[in-house]
Amino acid sequence: MSTIAKHDDIDVLHVDDDPAFGDLVATFLERHDDIVVHGETDPEVALERLDAVDCVVSDFDMPETDGLTLLRRVRDRHPELPFVLFTGKGNEEIASEAIAAGVSGYLQKGGGSERYELLVNRIRTVVSEARANERAREATERLQEVYERTTDGVIAVDREWRYTYANARAEEILGAASAELLGTEVWSAFPGLVGTRFETELRRAMETGEEVSFDAYFDPLGTHFAVRAFPGDDGLSIYVRDVTDEERTREKLAAERRLLDAALDAIDDVFYVLNGSGERLVRWNDRLAALTGRTDVELASTPVTELFVPADRTDVTRTIERVLDGEDVSGVARFDTPDDPRLYEFRTVPLHDESGELVGVCGIGRDVTTQREREAHLERVETIVEALGDPVYTTDAVGKLTYVNDAFVEATGYDFETALGADAAALLKTEEGREAAFSAIRRARETDSPERFEFDLQTADGDAIPCEDHLSLLPTDADFRGTAGVIRDISRRKDREATLRRQRDQLDKFAAVVSHDLRNPLSVALGHVQLALETESSERLDTAEDALERMDRMVDELLLLARTGAVVNDPEPVTIDAVARDAWAVTDTGDATLSLDDGLPAVSADPSRLAGLFENLFRNSVEHGSTGNRTAAQSGEAIERSSTSSRPETDDAVEHGSTNGRSQIDSATDHPPASSQTAPRSADRVEVRVGVLENGAGRGFFVEDDGPGFGSSVDDPDGLFDPGVSTATDGTGYGLTIVRDVAEAHGWTVTATAGDDGGARFEFRVRTDS
Known part of the structure; x- marks a missing residue:
């Protein structure tokens, strides 16, 4: 930290082992507004406070140490901090030692106020000198920093031509360290300067007191210097700049200018320079002459606008006017050439001299006819x-x-x-x-x-x-x-191809049915009719009638199967709940019952085809369940809902209409519903359930019954969806095929598995609307 305060007040550290005298000194000194006194009786403590004060005033004779010892210790830490001895014990020997040790002031204590006034004046004097010296040092340091950062060599010589300063750049230029140069005479250090322009100009500056500036080549160093010398009372300040590279650059520029002229004449683009009014050419390359078919004399005397086709001359004039106003302008115009006009793209800029005065227009043009x-x-x-x-x-x-x-x-x-x-x-x-x-x-x-x-x-x-x-x-x-x-x-094409493949597969299936499945019952019917004719037995006709009825059912289901294979193109939002109810109402289900879980999803589907899916599933449950083929002349229905979707625990719950979270529809006609109760369920009738399917495999619904299931005769439940496969003796084998085709037409998947009660269960995973 600097020992000089950065404000007008003077902080004084007074060291005296007598506290009473210290208070007295502080009282006298602080009568002055610019003096602030910090008293201390312990010299060791005082040494720790040096960074915060501007001056130390100390007694000489103290128990722990004396004033001269304290002065030396202060000088070790802060060489420039003002130190005044203010002591009652004084003699010439102490004063001499104090001065030798670098004391800033020496005063003896006294009883009168004039002693303290002398002390104040001495404090102000030594602090002012210290502050001035500090400012001078800072200015010198800043100046030296500037000198060290400058790219010029800076040299100072006194009036005896001895070096007094050389910055780092000067050392580099002269090839000598500053320590070697300082105190050495210029003409001795560099005798090659004697008799040259360097000596002449520098001596003239020293003698006349006028600034000189010159360029000269110094052969011993092989360097071309630019020199400026500024006289002063103490000698000369000399600024030296190595301009050897600049001189070489000027020579290179001259050579490059000649090369540029040759290059401009060699390029295929048009180069031109116009005069200050923008009306005439003052410089151009050979390409312009070749393109326009004009000689150099003709180009120099022809207004520049006449080099272009008449339709473009107005635009060319406006472009030149904009450039003369200071703009860089790009544009296109067609040269009026001996052959077909050629379209050129121009970049034109103003030319200024060193003073910023507009002296002309310069530009380059490129043939863009083919490019356009x-x-x-x-x-x-x-x-x-x-x-x-x-x-x-x-x-x-x-x-x-x-x-x-x-x-x-x-x-x-x-x-x-x-x-x-x-x-x-x-x-x-x-x-x-x-x-x-x-x-x-x-x-x-x-x-x-x-x-x-x-x-x-x-x-x-x-x-x-x-x-x-x-x-x-x-x-x-x-x-x-x-x-x-x-x-x-090709999504549509792929869909059409898939549809055609499905239709082809269906045709193959129909061909197989016609050739095999329909042929068998037809043969049975024909055989029994023939036997009936021969034996006149009506029993044979009953058998033939059964075969023909089976054929009739097969034909109906084959027609339905033919319609299920196509993709559903215009689906609409429907609820599983509603479609299942409608399908149950139109299906011959005997005394079977249907329960519907709460929360059945809405799906995007064709309502009629989805109803056909449920009808086949319901019919499958009835045909393969314990109710056999019992039918009813009339269907009754009773529905009750609650908050959960678990199955009934006992037959008693079913008989009294409690379905624990699902709707129940009873189709038994011999037990019509009365008030809020459903018809009692017989022990052998089938219950069909439509429930919500939601697990890791995807959301959807399922249909299951509590019948005997697929049994041990079915190794692969998914094979039940193949045409003609049936576990019933009088089944056609096409109902589940229809179910699968309707599901696939909607983009769904269906799998067959065992239900919770061992019956048949069919699970559908769909894309739902909610």
Whole structure:
């Protein structure tokens, strides 16, 4: 920390072992507004307070130490801190030692106030001198910092031509350390200066007191110097700058200017310089003369606007006027050439001299006739590409996307910033798609013809879209520089193909039925009719009638099966609850009962086809359950709901209508409902349940019964969905096939499994609306 305070007040540290005398000194000194006294009786403590004061006033004779010892210790820590001895014990010997030790003042104590006034004056004097010295040191240090940072060499010599200062740059230029130079005479250190312009100019500055500035080459150092010398009372301040590189640069510039003139004449672009009015050419290259077919004399005398076709001359004039107003202007104009006019793109700028005065106009023109024709062609191509409506792209030789159109962005979900520069195969294709693309590129390179391949386009949203890529190689004289492609969404085509495959499969099934399944009952019927004719037995006709009825049912179900295979194109929101009720009402279910869980989902489906699904499931439960084929002439219905969806625990709960969270529909006609009670359930009638399916495999619903289930005769429950498979002796084997086809037409999955009570259970996982 500086020992000099940064404010007008003077902080004085008074050290005296007599506290009473210390108080007296403080009283006298602090009568002055600028004096602040800090008293201390312990010299050791006083030494720790030196950083916060501007002056130390100390007694000489103290028990622990004396004033001179304290002075030496202060000087060890703060050499410049003012120190005044104020003591009652004084003699010439003490005064001499104090002065030798560097005391700032020496006063003897006295009884009168004038002694304290002398002390105040002495304190002010020594502090003022210390502050002035500190400011001088700081100024000198700042000046030396400036000198050290400057790129010029700075040298100071006294009037005897001895070096008194040299900065680091001067040491570098002169090749000598400052320590070697200081105190040495200039002409002795560098005798090569004698007799040169350096000596002449520097002596003139010293003698006349006038500043001198000159450039000269100093051969001993092989350096060209720019020198400025400033006289002063103490000698000269000399600033030296090595301009050897600048001189060489000037020489190079002259050579480069000659080279530039030759280069301007060699380029294909037009170069020109106009005069200050912008009307005439003052400099041009050979290309302008060759293009216009005019000689140099003609170009110098022809107004510049006449070099262009008449239709463009007004625009050229306006461009020149803008440049003369200080603008940098770009524009196009057509030169009036001996052949067809050529379109040139110009960049024209104003020219100023060193003072900023406008002296002319300079510019360069490039032939863009072919470029503009190509740009117009590209614009037409881009318009056609955008009008296609299909995603279009190009890639470079390593497969990075270099162009995509708006349709590409819309189809993929990737914006231009993400797509451009990305690896096309990694961004858009699966592993199979990438292999298909690489194979197509290999074939295209082998055959030099476009290729077509199919792949699943991976969008930014994670969707996979079946697409077809029409791929071609980019034209090039090199081996390979990339591809261009048009992507087409073939989802509809794939759907049509799938539909056609399903229809073909159905035709195959129908052919099999006609050739086998219908032939068997038809043969039975014909055989028994023939026997009836021969034997005149009516029993044979009953058997034939049963076979014909079976054939009738098969025909009806085959017709329904033919309608279930198509995709559902116009689904609508429906609730499982409502469709199941309607299907139960129109199905011959005997004395079976139906229960519906709460919270059955809404689905997007074709209501009539979904009703057919439930009708076949209900009929399957009845035909294969313990109720056999019992029928009823009339159906009754009773419904009750509660908050849970668990199954009834006892038959007593069923008989009294308690269904614990599901609706119950009783179809037994011999037990019509009365008030709030459902008909009692017999021990052998089947209960069918429609419930909510929601687990890790997906949300949906299930239909199950409490009948005998599939039994040990069925190894694979999923095989029950195959056409013609039935565990009932009189079943057609097409009901569950219809169920499966309706589910798949909606995009659902169905599986067969055992129910909670061992009966048949069919689970449907669907995309629900809620």
